Amino acid sequence: MAEVKLHGALLSPFVYRVIWALKLKGVPYEFVAEDLSNKSALLLKHNPVHKKIPVLVHGGKPVCESMVILEYIEETWPQNPLMPNNPYDRALARFWIKFAEDKGVAVWKMFRSTGQELQNTMKEALEMLQTVEEHGLGEKKFFNGDNIGLVDLAFGSIVYWLQVIEDVAGVKIFESHKFPHLHAWIENFKQVPVIEEKLPNQDELLVALKLRREQLMASA
Amino acid sequence: MATKVKVLGFWCSPFVFRVVWALKLKGVEFEYIEEDVFNKSTRLLELNPVHKKVPVLVHDDKVIVESFVILEYIDETWPQDPLLPQDPYEKATARFWAKFADEKLMQTACKSTWTKGEEKEDALKATMEALEKIEGELKGKSYFGGENKYAYLEIAIGWINYLLPIWEEIASIQFLDPKRFPAITAWKSKFLDNPLIKETLPPREKLLIYFHERVKQWEIDATIRELAETKLEN
Numbered sequence: 001m002a003e004v005k006l007h008g009a010l011l012s013p014f015v016y017r018v019i020w021a022l023k024l025k026g027v028p029y030e031f032v033a034e035d036l037s038n039k040s041a042l043l044l045k046h047n048p049v050h051k052k053i054p055v056l057v058h059g060g061k062p063v064c065e066s067m068v069i070l071e072y073i074e075e076t077w078p079q080n081p082l083m084p085n086n087p088y089d090r091a092l093a094r095f096w097i098k099f100a101e102d103k104g105v106a107v108w109k110m111f112r113s114t115g116q117e118l119q120n121t122m123k124e125a126l127e128m129l130q131t132v133e134e135h136g137l138g139e140k141k142f143f144n145g146d147n148i149g150l151v152d153l154a155f156g157s158i159v160y161w162l163q164v165i166e167d168v169a170g171v172k173i174f175e176s177h178k179f180p181h182l183h184a185w186i187e188n189f190k191q192v193p194v195i196e197e198k199l200p201n202q203d204e205l206l207v208a209l210k211l212r213r214e215q216l217m218a219s220a
Numbered sequence: 221m222a223t224k225v226k227v228l229g230f231w232c233s234p235f236v237f238r239v240v241w242a243l244k245l246k247g248v249e250f251e252y253i254e255e256d257v258f259n260k261s262t263r264l265l266e267l268n269p270v271h272k273k274v275p276v277l278v279h280d281d282k283v284i285v286e287s288f289v290i291l292e293y294i295d296e297t298w299p300q301d302p303l304l305p306q307d308p309y310e311k312a313t314a315r316f317w318a319k320f321a322d323e324k325l326m327q328t329a330c331k332s333t334w335t336k337g338e339e340k341e342d343a344l345k346a347t348m349e350a351l352e353k354i355e356g357e358l359k360g361k362s363y364f365g366g367e368n369k370y371a372y373l374e375i376a377i378g379w380i381n382y383l384l385p386i387w388e389e390i391a392s393i394q395f396l397d398p399k400r401f402p403a404i405t406a407w408k409s410k411f412l413d414n415p416l417i418k419e420t421l422p423p424r425e426k427l428l429i430y431f432h433e434r435v436k437q438w439e440i441d442a443t444i445r446e447l448a449e450t451k452l453e454n
Binding site: 049058061063064065068069071072075076087088090091092094095098099116131135 | 285286311319
């Protein structure tokens, strides 16, 4: 089997999506840690367009953008399917994946902002959560039903990081009485054995993100 | 077996065109329903409660929204004349570039029309950089899909061929310099000559009038936003 390498950084929620997908499929890979303040020549060669992580390199061929990578993984290693098997349910899954990509940005913006801007991004993030709670998840255990799938990986990284970012920014939006379905879901998500094994430690993440936020604020 | 396929759309939307082109290429019959996006119907709001936008594809009782999601649904449901390649790596590459064109090109090109001064310069620069990357992807090929003129990327990125020239004229700027983008220029010419595309595109005059008004509105919206921000700061 051709070699699989993942270029990434361990603070990145986007990188974790890929790690979870590879682990769920039992695909061995080599992790190549990237210093984002000093990007390697190899990273720039593999992702000349965006110069970002994650990049999955399979048999020397690079795939970029986390959700594009996830669909690539799903199609290349069909065991333990992470997408439904009929076109309509797949369309629904892809809808929510795109929603996560487009609207999840609010959470990253929260991390980078203070004052009025923080209030604005919190409002955006709240709206995103409300839509997912009401329209996306409902009463289901996971987004596709009984089993974990790509949509869960997309939102899992957003919500897990949100819980830490709330502490970092000193705010609270993801309240259990407002989002009972999502709260139940994130607990189910964290208890999936592969995920449990491969979740960044919340305390370590908090310390690292606090430092990063301070650096960002200082250079603003 | 007759299945009912409907498309809710807006006459000049690049997102809607993707869906129309895909269905026509595959020979799928459908009913087109024009929506007034400035005065949205109850039907649209019920079918797409999350985004309240077109295009919406209705296939029997199934509702699918978001143009790229719809394209993949169409490709999987009607497998004749496939849009996406079979190979996962080539598929990933097609998805990557479709996403890139929407995220990095459409926004910046549009912005170039209604912004002024430095903001306009920045938007224009970003647009040209995005076009350069797309030019690189097209180099040496007749179509993004190699020799397949009906591939996913032709449909996904085809909007630049009818929309960018309109925006160029309205804002008196040039995006598609043939000297700088020979591959895109050649592709554009073939694309616009394709009878199937020709029969779907609205008249140029109509597009110019419509976007002339839109650009004016976007300029006004920007001024209002600026005033609101200044008020907040003071």
